[in-house]
Amino acid sequence: MSAAAVLPAVEAAEFRRCMRSLAGAVAVITCGEEGARTGLTATAVCSLTDLPPMLLACVNNAASAHPVIRRTGRFAVNILSEAQLPVAGRFAGRDGAEGEQRFAGAFWTHDEDGTPLLADALASFGCALEAEHRHGSHSIFVGRVTALRASAGSPPLLYHEGRFGTFAASA
Template sequence: MGNGCQAAVLAGGAGIDADTFRSAMRQLAGGICAITVGRGDERTGLTSTSVSSLSAEPPALVFCINKTASSWPILQARRAFAVNVLPAGHRSVADRFSGRNGVKGLDRYEGARWSELVTGTPVLLDALAVLDCEVEDLIERFGSAVVIGRVVAARVRGEDAEPEALTYWRGAYSVIRR
């Protein structure tokens, strides 16, 4: 292929290898969200770029979680979570919730201001948007789970909100400006 593209196909129609798949998926830019789960001392969470709208009537969304994630058992037990859409100034929150530098559990909440909405799950006070959800369904496949959440409360920052969103593209943070 003379246009700078790479092609990789495994023999016998088995699809592509994992490294090629990861490389292809890194071309898909995604908004960064801190998914919060748990209450009190069991609070934890994760960083996700896989949040997507499922339905407006009723309001529902989906995201994916690896079943080896520390947040998985808490999500299964509590059956509630919040999606916190991160503004550009919250790279440190994204890093903590991704577990960078070994940060786990309650320590992921340090350095930011939190409150609660309907489910009691922590929500980031200065997120661009917050969607407070109850788990509608968990679909387990390939070592991960697709989480379907019914949105029970939401908060969206107004025009005074930071005009830049934090995104992830090609393995690094990027910023989208208004």
């Protein structure tokens, strides 16, 4: 196929429907400082490199966290366990909570720069914003990991076909 070939248009709704087939770990991306914190539930998070440790997180340009990450240059990625389903729902806006209200009902600490970290997350990564790449409705935030913490034992929370859940490991 030549580079000049015209590809058929893909409808956004059909694209979203197909992407729901991709099971993903559930994370809460947090930012801001005490009294002015915000965040969102996300599955579009992944490692980028381990030398130096970096990750990327995709955030909708309309999300309340988007301008805060840009302004502060800091964010955290908190990987949720199945027991943290209520946290995922709250940060997804399912109960109408916004901003600081989303942090109610869970124990939070912070890294040295004041970025909120979920105390009992499977893993938390405090990040300094290294780069932002805007594409359509979202930005890809590249974060250099400056703090991390892990706890073991609980199955991860997953998102698949529009639902939160977990999986049974094979023997």
